[in-house]
Amino acid sequence: MSTPCPTWGDSFQRLGLHWWHGNCPSPIIPDDSQQIFEGLLLGDGSIPSTSGGNNCVFRIPMINRRFLKWVDERLGVLTTGLSLKKTAEELAANNRRTGFSKR
Numbered sequence: 001m002s003t004p005c006p007t008w009g010d011s012f013q014r015l016g017l018h019w020w021h022g023n024c025p026s027p028i029i030p031d032d033s034q035q036i037f038e039g040l041l042l043g044d045g046s047i048p049s050t051s052g053g054n055n056c057v058f059r060i061p062m063i064n065r066r067f068l069k070w071v072d073e074r075l076g077v078l079t080t081g082l083s084l085k086k087t088a089e090e091l092a093a094n095n096r097r098t099g100f101s102k103r
């Protein structure tokens, strides 16, 4: 399902990615989503100064996939989607499996 950008009307699968990398102004964030962002900023959330796009991006570096999926679903089109990193445990298991490290 794609969603039209309110600025020009072009549709995108992930409006968050479009807003991050595109030239359209940042969206107006609904109150309920803003409350989620504020709560996340009190925890692990951050807005890095050099986020790589034209607009700011919100990041939550954590390994709780269930929680991250919940946040992604709640924020809907505002997110850029999940970019899951491997935990230290998963990286170690991968290193052992591939022979990169025996420990």
Ligand SMILES: [Zn+2]
Pocket (backbone or CB within 6 Å): 005, 006, 007, 008, 009, 010, 018, 022, 024
């Ligand atoms: Zn746009």
